[in-house]
Amino acid sequence: MNKYIELIKQNIGACGYNACVVTFGCQQNEADSEKLRGMARAMGYDIVYDVKDADLIVVNTCAVREHAELKALSTIGQYKHLKAKNPDMLIGVCGCMVAQKHRVDELKNSYPYVDFSFEPSSLDRFPEILHGVFNQKGRMFSLGENARDISEGIPVLRESDSKAWVSIMYGCNNFCSYCIVPYVRDRERSREYRYVVEEVTELVKSGVKEITLLGQNVNSYNGGCTFAELVEKLSAIEGDFLIRFMTSHPKDVSDELVAAMAKSPRVAKHFHLPLQSGSDGILKIMNRHYDREHYLDNVKKLRTAMPDIALTTDIIVGFPGESDEDFEATLDILREVRFDMIYSFIYSPRSGTPAAKMENQVPQNVKSERMQRLLEVQNQISLEKNEEAVGKVLRVLAEGPSKNDSEVFTGRTETNKLVHFIADESCIGKFIDVKITRAEPFNLRGEIIK
Ligand code: 5AD
Numbered sequence: 019m020n021k022y023i024e025l026i027k028q029n030i031g032a033c034g035y036n037a038c039v040v041t042f043g044c045q046q047n048e049a050d051s052e053k054l055r056g057m058a059r060a061m062g063y064d065i066v067y068d069v070k071d072a073d074l075i076v077v078n079t080c081a082v083r084e085h086a087e088l089k090a091l092s093t094i095g096q097y098k099h100l101k102a103k104n105p106d107m108l109i110g111v112c113g114c115m116v117a118q119k120h121r122v123d124e125l126k127n128s129y130p131y132v133d134f135s136f137e138p139s140s141l142d143r144f145p146e147i148l149h150g151v152f153n154q155k156g157r158m159f160s161l162g163e164n165a166r167d168i169s170e171g172i173p174v175l176r177e178s179d180s181k182a183w184v185s186i187m188y189g190c191n192n193f194c195s196y197c198i199v200p201y202v203r204d205r206e207r208s209r210e211y212r213y214v215v216e217e218v219t220e221l222v223k224s225g226v227k228e229i230t231l232l233g234q235n236v237n238s239y240n241g242g243c244t245f246a247e248l249v250e251k252l253s254a255i256e257g258d259f260l261i262r263f264m265t266s267h268p269k270d271v272s273d274e275l276v277a278a279m280a281k282s283p284r285v286a287k288h289f290h291l292p293l294q295s296g297s298d299g300i301l302k303i304m305n306r307h308y309d310r311e312h313y314l315d316n317v318k319k320l321r322t323a324m325p326d327i328a329l330t331t332d333i334i335v336g337f338p339g340e341s342d343e344d345f346e347a348t349l350d351i352l353r354e355v356r357f358d359m360i361y362s363f364i365y366s367p368r369s370g371t372p373a374a375k376m377e378n379q380v381p382q383n384v385k386s387e388r389m390q391r392l393l394e395v396q397n398q399i400s401l402e403k404n405e406e407a408v409g410k411v412l413r414v415l416a417e418g419p420s421k422n423d424s425e426v427f428t429g430r431t432e433t434n435k436l437v438h439f440i441a442d443e444s445c446i447g448k449f450i451d452v453k454i455t456r457a458e459p460f461n462l463r464g465e466i467i468k
């Protein structure tokens with residue numbers, strides 16, 4: 019990687035070229051985009067955030083649902099006219115969508131203005147691929163690389179001074195029957211714990227207040243110690259900071275992890291634990307390796323150890339074969355657990371996954387109706403859960419002004435709830451105490467306690 023970074027820097031370093039990275043999808047992609055910007059800057063590009071100013075555009079795509087792919091393709095389509103105006107412009111596509119052969123073929127054939135693509139396991143090959151495009155003056159499409167050792171030391175340009183993503187493991191071995199991730203992000207690989215501890219120590223030293231450990235299956239981390247042990251090691255770092263992590267799998271919630279969380283004031287009291295369905299029959303066909311009872315047991319363990327912990331989850335509605343009874347079982351468990359928030363998705367068939375081939379697909383109108391009912395049930399619960407916070411003083415990490423009103427700032431509680439409050443710029447990136455005055459289904463309102 020470094021060799022190609024140097025070669026490109028020698029060639030274009032003085033040209034004043036701009037690079038723009040456009041991101042779709044999950045936090046892992048956000049983290050990867052920060053590395054793409056880091057590499058681009060190291061190669062001599064200035065980083066811009068408007069594609070109109072760019073000489074190099076990299077689109078970091080998602081493939082988890084069809085909608086995400088269609089959005090990425092339509093965005094790439096809009097860049098055709100930019101390239102017409104600036105013929106020197108290079109356009110690249112990376113991320114999960116282009117780890118699928120049919121999408122790479124589509125780019126090659128129907129998007130002639132796309133110059134290169136590379137899949138997520140080749141992120142560190144970005145400079146090498148760009149160098150190839152410059153030098154062979156042709157298009158380059160990398161695909162089919164096997165998962166390789168994790169590349170340490172990739173330059174990174176972080177978005178925030180107070181919050182940082184730290185990827186600790188990549189890939190997934192679970193093969194849930196609906197999910198494309200194991201095919202596009204390859205098998206699980208964990209970073210060695212000493213690199214993670216080093217990175218987090220440096221971040222905390224530089225003033226970062228919130229570290230989010232990332233992995234497709236973060237709690238099956240295995241980089242020389244268990245995930246629980248890693249959390250303990252990170253909790254021992256000196257400084258005023260919070261540790262978050264996502265995404266966890268219910269089959270890997272160990273007693274040691276629960277204990278490590280409960281013990282450390284540095285671990286945020288929030289657990290995102292995707293349930294997907296409340297029906298044992300559907301969970302089995304989803305290949306999730308747990309049942310309702312096991313999931314509820316996890317919830318009990320977490321709440322016994324940390325009574326104020328916030329729980330959030332992912333739910334898929336309309337998985338093939340989901341009957342009314344199966345769906346009722348999902349509503350039932352939502353009422354029983356009372357999650358603080360859920361992320362709900364209509365099942366989207368992903369080509370190459372077992373569930374996409376199942377014959378008993380649920381009709382679109384049934385999926386939509388179920389989604390509506392799910393949201394009605396959960397919005398009421400979310401509101402009631404948020405109302406429990408009214409009157410309390412909560413520690414909030416202040417982020418910045420909200421989109422619509424420059425006087426209203428946003429921040430997050432330790433339990434990851436969004437809070438709006440009146441403030442000024444001096445609070446940005448700091449932990450502040452906010453008295454909660456009002457609850458809404460998706461956020462809280464409050465006043466800063468001086
Ligand atoms: N259709 C709908 N939702 C999906 N997810 C993963 N694959 C699919 C799919 N094919 C959801 C799961 C997962 C979240 C990141 O996306 O709920 O936890």
Ligand code: SF4
Nearest residue numbers: 190192193194197199
């Ligand atoms: Fe997909 Fe399942 Fe892996 Fe999550 S755990 S990324 S849902 S295969």
